[in-house]
Amino acid sequence: MQLEDIKLAIRYLRAHAEKYHLDMDRVVVMGESAGAYFAALTALTGKRREFDKGEYLDQDSSVRGCVTLYTCSSEVHMDSDRLIFPDLTGFIDENTPPFFMVHGTADTTVPYQESVRLHDALNAKGAKADLVLLEGAHHADSPMYQDAMKDRILEFIHSVIG
Numbered sequence: 001m002q003l004e005d006i007k008l009a010i011r012y013l014r015a016h017a018e019k020y021h022l023d024m025d026r027v028v029v030m031g032e033s034a035g036a037y038f039a040a041l042t043a044l045t046g047k048r049r050e051f052d053k054g055e056y057l058d059q060d061s062s063v064r065g066c067v068t069l070y071t072c073s074s075e076v077h078m079d080s081d082r083l084i085f086p087d088l089t090g091f092i093d094e095n096t097p098p099f100f101m102v103h104g105t106a107d108t109t110v111p112y113q114e115s116v117r118l119h120d121a122l123n124a125k126g127a128k129a130d131l132v133l134l135e136g137a138h139h140a141d142s143p144m145y146q147d148a149m150k151d152r153i154l155e156f157i158h159s160v161i162g
Contacts, residue, residue, distance in 0.1 A: 004053045006042045010063065011056035026161035028065040030153075032140065033110060036071035037085065040118065043099070044091035065160035067153055068101045069144055070110050073118035089121040098128040100156040102144055104137025130156065 006029075014024045031039035045051045046062025073088045099122055103115035115131055122129035132152065137143045 002038050003041050003045065003051055006038060007045070007052055007061035008054045008056065010042070010061045011052065011059035014059040014061075015056045025064070027063045028067065028157050028160060029063050030067035030069075031071070032069040032144075033071070036068035037073075037088070039066055040068050040071055040073070040088050040099070041085075041091070042066070043097050044088060044093075046097070047093075047095040048091070062095070063097055065098045065100070065157065067156065068099065068115070068118075070103045070107055070112075070139055071101065071115055071118065072110050073114045073121075088118055092121055092125045092127055094126075096122065096125070096127040098156075098160050099130070100153060101129065101131045102134065102149065102153075103131070104134045104139065104141050104143065106136050106141075107139045109139035 010027065013020065013022055013027075016022075017024045029039040029042050031037070042061075043063050043066035046060070052061055071088075075085065075087045099119070101115045101119055103110075103112040105112050112133060116133075119129045119131040132149070134141070134143045143149065
């Protein structure tokens with residue numbers, strides 16, 4: 001499963017942090033669309049050991065924050081492979097790191113209500129979450145990548161990594 005691969009990569013980097021001169025206390029995951037779903041799932045399952053498979057199991061796979069661009073939050077069914085990806089809101093707990101989410105209101109690929117749903121669930125359970133809705137923006141639309149949005153994302157990242 002993709003989540004297991006991502007968590008293994010984080011544990012690998014943590015295990016080799018000194019070699020690669022990494023500060024693993026300052027890791028934030030980010031993704032777009034399906035990648036945003038997996039970034040969110042990674043952040044939400046950081047302390048949940050049942051998703052840690054493979055090597056470096058002595059290492060932690062948690063992160064300090066998560067940035068999502070137009071993510072799905074509900075259960076996802078992929079008919080061709082019969083894969084079911086779980087509803088993100090079921091993983092929110094006291095270990096949930098801060099989230100920064102961006103979604104366009106004209107997105108017809110992933111409705112913006114998916115990000116609203118996750119944002120509201122995070123806040124309802126006491127997690128810090130900010131959501132920027134870009135009026136009239138579509139899926140992967142240019143407003144997501146303008147300097148002003150990049151600055152806001154970087155501001156969020158700096159706020160969670162110190």
